[in-house]
Amino acid sequence: MSGFVFSEKPVAIESGEGPYLYADDGTEYLDFGASYAVAAVGHCHPKVVEAVQEQAAELMYVQASYPVAARTELYGKLATLAPEGIDNVWLCNSGTEANEAAMKFARSATGNSKIIATKRGFHGRTLGALAMTWKRKYKAPFEPLAGDVEFVSYGDEEELAEAVDDETAAVFLEPVQGEGGIHPADPEYLRAARDLTEEAGAALAFDEIQTGVGRCGTLWACEAAGVTPDVLTTAKGVASGLPLGATLCADWIAEEPGDHGSTFSGGPVVCAAANATLDVIVEEDLPTHAGDLGGYLTERVEEAAAAHDLPVRDVRGRGLMIGIEVKRGANRVLRDLALEEGVLALPAGRSVVRLLPPLVVEEEHADRFVDALTGVLG
Secondary structure, three states, X not given: OOOOOOOOOOOOEEEEEEOEEEEOOOOEEEEOOHHHHOOOOOEXXXXXXXXXXXXXXXXXXXXXXXXXXXXXHHHHHHHHHOOOOOOEEEEEOOHHHHHHHHHHHHHHHHOOOEEXXXXXXXXXXXXXXXXXXXXXXXXXXXXXXXXXXXXXOOOOHHHHHHHOOOOEEEEEEOOEEOOOOOEEOOHHHHHHHHHHHHXXXXXXXXXXXXXXXXXXOOOOHXXXXXXXXXXXXXXXXXXXXXXXXXXXXXXXXXXXXXOOOOOXXXXXXXXXXXXXXXXXXXXXXXXXXXXXXXHHHHHHHHHHHHHOOOOEEEEEEEOOEEEEEEOOOHHHHHHHHHHHHOEXXXXXXXXXXXXXXXXXXXXXXXXXXXXXXXHHHO
């Protein structure tokens, strides 16, 4: 019997190491999707594996009312690494949960209910986060959803200014839209959002679930724009594949969190994985590496597209979060990359090939990807 939610691909994965995955028949795949940016430090990084094994041998779980060294360490680590002023930490199990918590915290702190989100935005699939997600296909079967959510065009300062008022609880933005096609925000747009929410007494919430922990060239994508939100959510790559999300809040948000909780908030094993993952990211300066390697990869794709007249409309992104807009269906390109070239990547809509490789990839891996893409598109 198989599951009924995910459509399984014709590749059974057995193991992984660094930027590679291995199928049960021994086939090697270069992983340029990292399971939606989850394998940030590569698959089975030795420091993460060791941390998980040691913690699992000592204590698998105790609920968050009891202090545990691994959880306490992670609270401190996230508070230290967060943009200055948002050092209150709520731990959960996924990015969706982190956004649900952010939604609740903002409404509780402001006393308002209106949430402003963006067209093409994606914030999760549970009913609250789904209400802030733009694409109709995700929402239609589950309506009616949570109310009082208003959508504005991403990047349009005037439209955002018209929407933000004294009834607004929060504005939710991705510094780079992921599911929506890899669209980076102009820094001026993020700064305008900061000014508008401050004037209205509303919270500015950045969804950094896909952009965070070094992927876009800085530890948090918002740092490149010099903008600090009131709430920042993270997940995916923060614990190397173990289920962990976090909502980081400013003091004024954390003072009135409302009645919120979670049985599995900050499990010791998961926290141990996150502590080790963050240590690797910081010690190896992977954000800087992601910025440099992302620039190299983007340039190589653009050069190949021009030299071989490839059907590529655009290449965009930040760091190692890159979208390649193609003139044919992205899913067909992804299928051929996997089955013909042994390279895995992801879609972002119908026409965008999304690259979210482990932050440890090197130029040789970028070159292999470009050669594979050239072979498939050429």
